[in-house]
Amino acid sequence: MSNVDLLRMTIAELAPKIQSKEISPVELTEASLAEAARLQPTLNSFITILHERATDQARASEAEISRGQYRGPLHGIPIGLKDNLETAGITTTVGSKVLADHVPEHDAEVVVRCRNAGAIFIGKENLEEFAAGATSNNPHYGAVHNPWGLDHIPGGSSGGGGANVAAGITFASLGTDLGGSVRLPGTFCGVVGLKQTYGRVSQRGLMVTSFNGDHIGPMTRSVADSAIMLQVLAGNDPLDPSTVPVPVPDYTAYLGKSLKGLKMGVPTNHYFDLLDSEVESAVRGSIAAMEELGAELIEVSLPLMHYIGAMRISAMADGVVTHEAMLREHREDYGPDVFYRTVPGQFVLGKDYSKSLRVQRMIQEEYAQVMQQVDFLITPTAPVPAPRIDAEYINVNGEEFRVRGAGSGMVSRNTSPLNAMGLPAISVPCGVTKGGLPIGVQFITGPFEEGLLFQVAANYEMVSPSQGLRPAVAVGV
């Protein structure tokens, strides 16, 4: 099979061919590494490419499979890891100059799980400095470029992973999502981005983050691949108190189920209030498509979302405490966007932090009420398509919004609320703009209902206008 054919496939398509030895993990990994080398000068999507380690892993996988020791659908599959996930013996920079020489002694729990499932690690992927922003315009390692429009951001903070999956380099990439950092690269790069329920996946080994609302999740080429990845990642971790010992169902069993009888909630406020017109048109089209597939539309109101910005207050305080020791020791090594966005957290008063947590609780209760009335919610993932890399501001409906640094946050206004709520959400491609930039639709379910989330997303994926579209930089396009 040619590299072009190999690199177009999904994990679900590759897995049975690897198991039957029709496709070799070594051949697949070599194709993936060659594509990483070809596109790195264009996309700048990696901080470290693991040529030798990946090849060694692939040879070991091939030997195991030839002995009949097939581990499952990730065995022999090349994937990427965001460079804020600890990897034993491999530099893990968190996109920073401060940690440029940091070499962990141990793997993050998700890395262990993927390794045990037989995944091949192609490289450590570029990201926003300290994963603290939505652009992946890194001041130390360079900007990541969007495969669909090289002058545009891929979204962030897991931009390298989104770019790699979209461009056909990796078959999945693990990102982290504190405010949309998996789902935004998902929507901007035209791939599937999943943030599962808080507590579903261990965060142990995710570096320099907040204790409130971060999630490690996959970016993939299809909903089925997202289900395969979560199957590997999900489960209680006795050493991570944030995980919950809830049984992990067979996620792929949900993929063939229809939407008939399901109630689809469309929020009448917040999520559709501030939108680029092409994004709104694409997502309204998705809603109509879901009705045609059998979902019943029910309008829902979330009035307390008026106060969702209060989550910023606790995030500011968390941010400065997270960075305080490094800021004192390495202040000059911080880029200006992260520095001037982080330091103001020192002025947040304790009573305001507490108020923020109370608002979070009130809004969580409101979502809990709404989720009694519907099976899932549908919203735009991002209010705009990918901004240009050099943009300081974006204009929506005549109003200017900062894209990066102090005072930014508009790009993540539809994703970050779900981090505070802890609810599972997935972004699925739903078309492209006239300028050829991808648009994503976001589905949300109740806690620990990822099976239903995959069911809903897989139904939509089959009728999405994005089906079959690939960026021009991908091999064979």
Add this chain to the structure above:
Amino acid sequence: MSIANETLKAMIRDYNGLELSDDELELVRPELESYFAELKKLEDLDLSAVFSARLTQFPD
């Protein structure tokens, strides 16, 4: 709401914060203004009865 640079500097000094020059205080202003704007919104929200175990009910 706005807070003068001198007040911010006093907070840094008294609470052992991270030193910022006047120019740098201007650069953190957008984030501070977001904080104050969100606080302003909360003025009309009653948080007094919000507890982690309050007895909410299923919708009608």
